Amino acid sequence: MRSLRSGLLAALLLATVASATATAAPRPQIFQNGRYSAVGRDGALSFVVGGTQITKLQVRMPLACQNRSTHAKSAPTLAFGGAPTTMYARIYLPADGATNVSFVADDNARRPEIYLSLQIHGKIGHVSVHARSDAAKESCAGALGFDVRLR
Secondary structure, three states: OHHHHHHHHHHHHHHHHHHHHHHHHOOOOOOOOOOEEEEOOOOOEEEEOOEEEEEEEEEEEOOOEEEEOOOOOOOEEEEOOOOOOOOOOOOOOOOOOOEEEEEEOOOOOOOEEEEEEEEEEEEEEEEEEEEEEEEOOOOEEEEEEEEEEOO
16 A cells, blocks of 8 residues: 555656646747847947857958068958858857857958857857967967957
């Protein structure tokens, strides 16, 4: 008799847990779909979030470059994204709204290595972009942070 009551109690608890799990509302996505962008004195950034993917990433930012043989310095603008030759197509954004991505921007003559760090929560977020290039006789570097908003 005691084992029958224990078995019934266990079955009742399992049924309660199963029904509570089935009726629980799905967790809302921490970031929202749409175009996020930022424009500052030193650069601009925009991308589109759809589901868990980031597409149409475009960045414009200054670089500090130095020719290794002449030591001449220059400050070109790095601009990538939106061109059909860009190597990356999608960046996947996990459910917590944060990701780190590295890639090479192939639509720029310097072919810089790009390190992108994203944190998106709701309609706002922060994106850090670091670029480094060591092509031909020139080495370049740049870093910029953007506070982005859903537009």
